[in-house]
Amino acid sequence: MSKKLVLIDGNSIIYRAFFALPLLNNDKGVYTNAVYGFTTMLLRILEEQKPTHLLVAFDAGKTTFRHSTYKEYKGGRQKTPSELSEQFPVMKELLDAFDIKHYQLEQFEADDIIGTLSKQGNQEDWEVTVISGDKDLLQLVSDRVTVHVTKKGISDIEKYSPDYMVEKMEITPEQIIDLKALMGDSSDNIPGVPGVGQKTATKLLKQYETLEEVYNHLEEVSGKKLKENLTNYREDAFMSKELVTINCNSPIEISVEDIVYYGFQPSKVSAVFKDLGFQSLLNRVSDETEEEQKPSSEMNEISFSIVSEINENMFIGDEALVVEMIGENYHLAAIEGFGVVNKNGAYFIPTEVALRSETFKLWAEDSSKTKSVFDAKKTMVALLRNDIHIKGITFDMLMSSYLLNPAENNHDIPAIGNRMGKSDVLFDEEVYGKGAKIKVPEESQLAEHVVRKTAALFELKDEMEEQLKQHELYELLKELEMPLALILGEMEHLGVKVDIGTLEEMGNDLKERLSKLEKEVYELAGESFNLNSPKQLGPILFEKLKLPVIKKTKTGYSTAADVLEQLQNEHEIIPKLLLYRQLGKLQSTYIEGLLKVVRKDTNKIHTRFNQALTQTGRLSSMEPNLQNIPIRLEEGRKIRQAFVPAQKDWIMFAADYSQIELRVLAHIANDEKLVAAFKNDVDIHTQTAMDVFHVEMDEVNSNMRRQAKAVNFGIVYGISDYGLSQNLGITRKEAKRFIERYFDSYPGVKLYMDEIVQEAKHKGYVTTLMNRRRYLPEITSRNFNLRSFAERTAMNTPIQGSAADIIKKAMIDLHQKLVDEKLQARMLLQVHDELILEAPKEEIDILKEIVPEMMENTVELNVPLKVDYEYGSSWFDAK
Template sequence: MDKKLVLIDGNSIAYRAFFALPLLNNDKGVHTNAIYGFTMMLSRILEEERPTHILVAFDAGKTTFRHATFTEYKGGRQKTPPELSEQFPFIRELLDAYKISRYELENYEADDIIGTLSLQAENNGFEVKVISGDKDLTQLASEKTTVSITRKGITEIEEYTPAHIQDKYGISAEQIIDLKGLMGDASDNIPGIPGVGEKTALKLLHEFKTVENVIASVSEVSGKKLQEKIEANKEMAIVSKELATITREAPVEVKLEDISYSGPDQQKLIGIYKELGFNSLLDKMDTAETEDIELQDLEVTQLTEVTEDIFADENTLYIEILDDNYIKNDMVGISLLNERGSFFIPADVAFASKEFKAFAEDHKKKKAVYDAKMSIVSLGIKGVSLNGITFDLLIASYILNPAESSVDIADIAKRHYYTQIQSDESFYGKGAKRKVPETAELSLHLARKAKAIDSLKENILEKLRENSQYRLFKELELPLSFILAEMELQGVKIDIPRLKEMGAEISNRLKAIEEKIFELAGEAFNINSPKQLGVILFEKLQLPSVKKTKTGYSTSADVLEKLEQEHEIVREILHYRQLGKIQSTYIEGLLKVADPKTDKVHTRFNQTLTQTGRLSSTDPNLQNIPIRLEEGRKLRQAFIPSEMGWIMFAADYSQIELRVLAHISRDEGLSAAFHHGMDVHTKTAMDVFHVSEEEVTSNMRRHAKAVNFGIVYGISDYGLSQSLGITRKEAGQFIERYLDSYPRVKEYMSESILEAKEKGYVSTLLQRRRYIPEITSRNFNIRSFAERTAMNTPIQGSAADIIKKAMINMSERLKEEKLQARLLLQVHDELIFEAPKEELEILMRIVPEEMENAVELDVPLKVDYAYGPTWFDAK
């Protein structure tokens, strides 16, 4: 078998990936765009190159042996954005999972490692492929080594062989260092000869071959000014060539035999993909894990009818639905466990039984369940109310550690050292192999789940008490699950004719925009075809190409946004795409999921997903309805009351997170705005820019707003510069001025980090915890991300706690006042109700009252409300 070595410039490819892709986050808030781009590049390399040996080289530090020659080498480079820095540890973990060797060497660059190993490999009969985004490495090209350089991102590759270098520049690969010596390299701060660019340098090399020959033959160089430049800078030209030369004799300790490649560790790779949220990559893998635990048999009675004598006062009730969407999918069976035995009740048997219904609805019959909301909704759909729930394993486990996001009961059980249970994936199979086994096997599987709930219950409740989290479970999250279940069952009505009318309006708008685009382009083409669009933009209209893909020009949103000011057509294309998404995702999406009998949509609220405690929703996701475009805002016109003569009533917290920050930090300056009813962003602008209220401009307020919402979440100078369109230096100065203006906020940030280091976690006002083990990491980048998490979580989490408490208080108040009004939706900091018009006056009084007094803070909570015939009118 032929030997093939692939050498990858790790830093360069990571940088390329970071700047080629928009900032992405996983559900834990970790930025993942560089990791994802790196992974895609890596998987393509492995597939296309099929190396027998592979290594990824990294730079070891800022200082190398080259700095001894020229102290300003690589000087002036901007600091690596923390959003990228935090991703390097994950890239290294990823490589370990791939079982790909990685190496760095003190005092040397990744280039030197690659240069040294490529030469060793050539001498040992290897074919070598070098992959980088840095053209410096093209000097290594030879008959045995090809250097692949990524261009404008990570998807387009230019292959540098000696022949290609000759065709492109008219010089040999060995002369690349001479080219750098003459023209320099701004990215590495290699000076070269001032005023000599690539064209002039190549002309000199075509004639004189090397830097040394150019200097020795300076009198023969055409042009007196150029002669003078060469003469004045000849020493620097020699130094520049030396700086650009990759050493091929670095003291690399790794041997070629150490970097052979035999494939990844699949299970480690699956774990990392899961942690990072790379679901598309997970889908391509077989994630089924083998289980070799010997499971004990349980005696289970399979019922063909339900009798009253099987129920006890204390019961464990487990309901099995195979699909995540329990609103749309039927259950396959029910497991009941109590002092009288273990029972399997087929779904049809349960719903045909008056005895089961009486048991389910009896408040006195206590029930421990796995997922209260799912259990209530799945039974409620069949006309059976479920009462008496006292324990929910899913919620309790989530409170103990919200980082563990698996909803498989077996995973939760194993985290608490209970192993007598099989995972659903192992039991039912995966993908095309997925099936429901015979009743005997199914009843045993469900019985083991009920047994797990029963066995874990007391242990988990005790842990909650130890953590001072029992009240959070009992008084907030568990009762909230009942309210969310009611909301899911109730659903929200859609005005189908109005939605269809909007669809027609958007279709007409799309046609009008399409015609405008064709007019600006000078021809008709398929706007949805990236290939055709790329030709129009970058060839016909000659717009600057930002990046290219394998199949042509990139026309992704981030590319077009950078070109928005270049040509009117770009703005029209972006608008066309935004409207197209509203049409397909929301108009068509809502029409698709609306119940044809009731015209209602029944979203599912995710209560145990986020680490901050925030709720989210799915099928449909009503928390992401676009509101920046007028057409997006108008979507809310389609949400209407389910009863004739009723209204929609919406109430939302004003700047709740900033109010929480003011309370937690006790900063007098920040709190003053809320105590005096001022606009907090105007107040911040006054404090930071040292101006009066009348002198605050709209731009000052915009900057203040960005830093207000960003600073405590660990926004970096890079992140702020991106959001405001200013330089990193300006953004850094603005952050400094902000922290000087609000010293207690700065103290809070330090104290949060200290608390996380001392305890291993941070807490919200209601004792919700987020564990941050990375806070003590020796790795600076991992630790920095953990510090930002420590600052952010108490604020976001406390805001989540407050609105959850408000939902519970409002639910109780509606019953207390004997109102017909119903809570329909929770979207971010907003609660949406439907109610009879005659209840409007009392809602206007009690909703702000309950929401503003949900939790007592040092600054007042403020609630704004509105109402009308649609959700849109209630904004």
């Protein structure tokens, strides 16, 4: 068996992980973000590399043998943050749990340990992989040694072989030390030669190969200043070469034979993961061969009954209910059974027993019998499919967990239980398997799993409600998210009708247009080729047609959309290619995609609304995503023609908020001029153009208004001068001036932006008008990019989140109004700031009154909310 040696630069990877991830800590207050990032990378390395020998090398301390050569070596480095230094011992404990050896050596660096062991592995003809964030280690690359360098954070890796180095950097591995000697390295405080960057250093090495040869041919070097710097800083250059050279003969006390890796014991690793709070990683270390799942006998005993006949005495009120379905798409999944737990007992009710029981239906539909559920929307849909309209839901565990932990991506009962110290519930995939291996176990195992989940829901409800109250989120759950969940459940169950014939006709039209465009592209190219193949398209554009090369990838020329957009005016083939791609996506994603999910018996589409996904509180939709139908392209807008009322002589009615986020900004910032503009119903983009360009209203042209609009919406998202310059195609200097003028015109907005960032730094979170929280641990990060993103998020979340909350409340108010007025009209879809209803034609006049009334008066701001509406025979006609 061939030997596979993997050497990991511990300091480099953990450092990168720390700055790539927001600060996290477990329930004991121990910081864990760097360890978590390192561990995710480690698991990937173990899966992909399958090492036979493995070591993580660490630096031993600040002082090394290099300091005797240059005492300022690494002198400019900032002190390691305490939040990171605390995590090194934790990391080593985790490595011990994995049975992975780690090593450090006084006076030497991790690089030297890695260099020495990689040399040994190379000499033994082993395959060696080095993993680091430091390009200094590229000097170790050889035919048998590959160096993997992290690019962005820790997830994006670039693999360097000798050939790839020559292709990418135009130098050999041996020349890395000469390159660094010439250009220096500010991160390690290595001086190099002033004025020599990577480009100049590479050029010199391509010509003279080594540092020594550069100086042997100093007289031939062109450029007076360059020659002067090379002469004056010769000593620094040779000292720099000595500093960057890895010692591959360091006096380490281990050899490659001492770092054999036999794998890890899942139970040992799982225990550490649980202690650190790494719940999401637990499934990645389960060992199917060892049956790492706990058999029932090893878990806490749970007493329950499998019900064969439902007795009304089972239901006393204040029950926990779990409707068990396997898979995410509950519109398609079958009900596998019901879990019911109350203070008197725990029950598993098989599906057929529950659905044939009138007692079960009466209990489910009795609003006086209160029920706690895991996911109210899913529960509502599942039971409506069986003609049961559940009432009396007073607690939703999914929505509670989401409000308490909006950044978490797993809100399943076992994950919530683990976070709250209740870990005797297995994850679904541990019981059912995953992917192609999914299967329902025998009834006793299924029953125990469902009852355990239901019991966790019953036991944790009070604690979660208490946490919600402590964080002032209880009202948001009870008054907004839970009522909305039930409304969304009804909307999902109802679905929206699709005219199949219209969709198919659009598809045929698009196919004809695509075929015609394909021929036109072939004519302009002078040959046929695969338009969807970048490998074939690249040479056509950049070799045959001689268009300027914008970007290259590892596999050739980039033909990405942003590249083609930059070339639009270079050749008439480019606009046709861009249109071909847009129409192709419409055809495959939207026409064919929608046809696949239409229910054949009803011709309806039943999208799922994600209520517990975004951190701002906005709804999204999936399978299919009806919020993302592209409407900038006329052909995209026309897809809405296929969405029609479910009944004859009905209409589609669409109402949307006008500039809701800017109105929310005006309210929150309480800027005098912004508030006045909305109160006086002035076009806000025209007003901003007047203020930014210092012109009168009649002097504002369409381009000025377009630029003002970009500034207005950009400000809401904390846009930078660079971002605005890209949006408007202007210089950063001009963009900076626009933003400065905007803040001069609306000082209240600038004050709000500054104050909200300071508030976020103080509290660690920001809130919407309805008190929804978004936590921002990155707001105090030392990493500029992470901190900047958190600051922009702090500015935007109260605005975007409040707008999301407002439309949610409007849906609740409007739904109740439709019920109170005994109207047949019903809500079908929510698309960001827009609500789509269907109704009989005779109800149009009533809707024209009550829809704007409900939406505009759902909350009271210091500026008016404005709603526009349209109606027609399809969704397209209602816009």
